[in-house]
Amino acid sequence: MSHNQKSDLIGFAEVAAKIPKFMSKLPHLVTGLKQAYLRTSNSPAGLGIAFENAVKRNPQGCALKYEDQQFSYKELNDWANQIGHFYLSIGANKGDVVALMMENRPELIATVLGLAKIGVTIALVNTSQVGKVLAHSINLVKPIAVITGAECCASVDEIRDELEITENRFHWFADQETLKDAGEAPNGFINLAEKIENFPKFNTPTTQSVQGKNGLFYIYTSGTTGLPKAVIFTNSRWTLAYGTYGHVIDLKPNDVMYCTLPLYHATGIVVCWCGVIASSATLAIRRKYSTSSFWKDVKKFDASAIGYVGELCRYLMDAPESELEQGHRVTKMIGNGMRPNIWDKFKARFGIEEVLELYASSEGNVGFSNVFNFDNTVGFSPTPYAVIQYDKEKNEPVHDKNGWCIRVKKGEVGLLIGKITRRSPFDGYTDPEKNKTVIMTNVLKKGDAYFNTGDLVRDIGFRHAQFIDRLGDTFRWKGENVSTTQVENILSDYEKITAAVVYGVEIPNTNGRAGMAAITLHDDVKLDTQDLSNMYSEFKKSLPAYAVPLFLRIQVTVETTGTFKYQKSKLKEQGFDITQTDEKILVLLPGANAYCELTTEIYNNIQSYKYRF
CATH class of the missing domain: 3.40.50.980 (Rossmann fold)
Incomplete structure (x- = not known):
């Protein structure tokens, strides 16, 4: 465990130091919790x-x-x-x-x-x-x-x-x-x-x-x-969010919550609006996020709180300093995905006092909220959950000699699972078969049932956690979840591509993982200059912009049999590092309408953050 990880662990003294500030919002929070849990x-x-x-x-x-x-x-x-x-x-x-x-x-x-x-x-x-x-x-x-x-x-x-x-x-x-x-x-x-x-x-x-x-x-x-x-997303779940997230932020009637997040996502339509309704405050919205207009809008609407995802924070940090980013009323923000390495810098630069980071998923039954305002945590969870040991190589939970899952120790990383109870039910998907794949039974004792979040978190003590990574066949980019299978199907429709394996790769100084695909071409077929623009054009017709792969790795063969999972793991590990493969890699640079070959110069420019993906 690194020094930073140790310093993020929460003990009794740290919680005690936060209590006086927490007490000021307690009456409002108690009102919300009554509505949520009764x-x-x-x-x-x-x-x-x-x-x-x-x-x-x-x-x-x-x-x-x-x-x-x-x-x-x-x-x-x-x-x-x-x-x-x-x-x-x-x-x-x-x-x-x-x-x-x-x-x-x-x-x-x-x-x-x-x-x-x-x-x-x-x-x-x-x-x-x-x-x-x-x-x-x-x-x-x-x-x-x-x-x-x-x-x-x-x-x-x-x-x-x-x-x-x-x-x-x-x-x-x-x-x-x-x-x-x-x-x-x-x-x-x-x-x-x-x-x-x-x-x-x-x-x-x-x-x-x-x-x-x-x-x-x-x-x-x-x-x-x-x-x-x-x-x-039932009305019961909305009421739970309203009673918790909606009251944790503790707005007043004269507060204004500025939300540029898309309202087809729960962070905007549920979390941000809940806090506003709970206090009869004001919701200020913008059609689409704009870095150049962000602080202008904050001033125009006299905003005192903002909704965020990790990408938004990165964009604001990358922007040149402006007089507008100081002298505003914003002291609170609520959302998810704030990266630990910019957490303190963001608060200092923009005068933020409370980062109400949260963890929840649209389908899940477990939620965390940073009610005590600690740094670098998704916060505290009042709902029953466990963090269990997980073997990433085998892609499965670790079991003891009796077949039970094993809870991680404080400071360790494991799979987050939410206990399914009457008060924290699993509402599920429209597809019953999908529901079966995410429910685990007989996990820690006979007869119990848990929702598998598919997310790795670190247990940092006092029912607090840090988000670490997402497992499985989705990854997150531009604040959106990308289905690898959906992208693989679209790429394989291109006339020269016979197979595609899609995965997420990390680009320095960005949030989440960018899309990359290892593609195999039909026999005796090569990509020409026209293909480089045609592929982008075809992908864009069937995929939202955030799901179009930024990197294409051209392979001779793609393994799809017993070693497939290992192969995908190896591809993810190598990413777009041109020093780790002799295979050609193509890249879609910001603002481009065609792929180009990833050269050593372009690779080095990406590493030194000369492109803004």
Whole structure:
């Protein structure tokens, strides 16, 4: 164990030193924990109820800011009610699903709220998806309607013939940047703003009938079979997040949470918004993240808290220093993925006092939150879990002579598993077979059951952990989970490629792992100059930008039999280090629209951070 790892271990003295500051937020936290843990699957629960309570507390307070627009709690609630009443009028019932594909803007927030109030499950479609991946994601959840923003309309229109949705259920919201076209929905789409105009603004009668067990969101994660999996996020889970993360951040009604994270991910739509609703504070959103506009927006919105993922922190640290990054109100941030080597520097440079790092997964049943504000930790978990020894070579947990898994000692790294109980259930995926693969039974004693997170963490004491790495066939890049199998399938569709093995590799000074593929070509075929641009063009048509591999390694053969796992492990270990292989490696440099050969000069420039991936 290194000196830094030892210094990160938490003991009684460290916890005691944090208690005075912690006590100031305790009353608010206790209120949240009561709501989180006194719920049952049949209790009225969820986003709709919590928001209506926030409206009662602060009706004229600002609920939402976007560009030059702002909405009070009453105004946003009225708008959401019109959407809810409209969907009730066309026969939407509790338990139905509506797919929503829209970039961050007020229409998305109002739509989510309106549908939540009537018990409809909202499928939050990743706005980067296109083609067959998009068609799969929508059809997977069997929606009764799809709502698309004008900015995503072309992607939906391209695959509409593949969607199992009635023709008159393609609903459309105008793009804020082209409101002059607000009344002109494209052919085959219905203007939702026009449809809801004459519907009532009073609360829908259904809110209190929404129970904890009812679905609130479908959130998509990478699937090991190659296509996205839809994870059910129930109102009960939302209430748990609201009671914990929402109250840990301890906002006040005059606070403003600035969120540039995509709202089809739980960190934005759940974690950031929970904290705002819990305090009747303000959510400020931006369409897409922008480094150059970040601190300008903070000043414009008078933000006092920010939502983050690791990539966002790196981008801000890489940017030139600016007067705007000081003299603001931001003292708190909540999110995940802050790298230990920039944690202290980030706080010092931008005047941050609390980094509320958290750990959770859309499908999982275990969560951590940095409630005591320690550095370099995902925080404390009140939910039952274990960290068990794991053999990375064999790709399986270590067992003792009696067949039980073994807990790691303090300071050691192991596999994080969440105990499945009535209070911390596993809600799971839409695919029952996928559920079976992630549930472990008879782990530490007979009859127990745990959710396998697939993540390695370090036990640092006092129920705190550090995130170390992700196992399995997904990796994280640009704040998104990438399915290796999905990328392998798309790459293998290219006419000259017969097989592909995809994995994540680390680039110095970046977060997560960038995509790399070892590809094998058909016999007697070579890649020419045209292929270098054609491959990128073809990959981009079927994959979101973050999933397009940055490195291609051209192999003579790819092992797919018994030694396949070892081979993949070896490929990951060698990465794009040209000194470790005689095989040609191609790279997609930032801003390029074609691959080029990875030379010694380019390799050295990557190592010295001359490219911003």
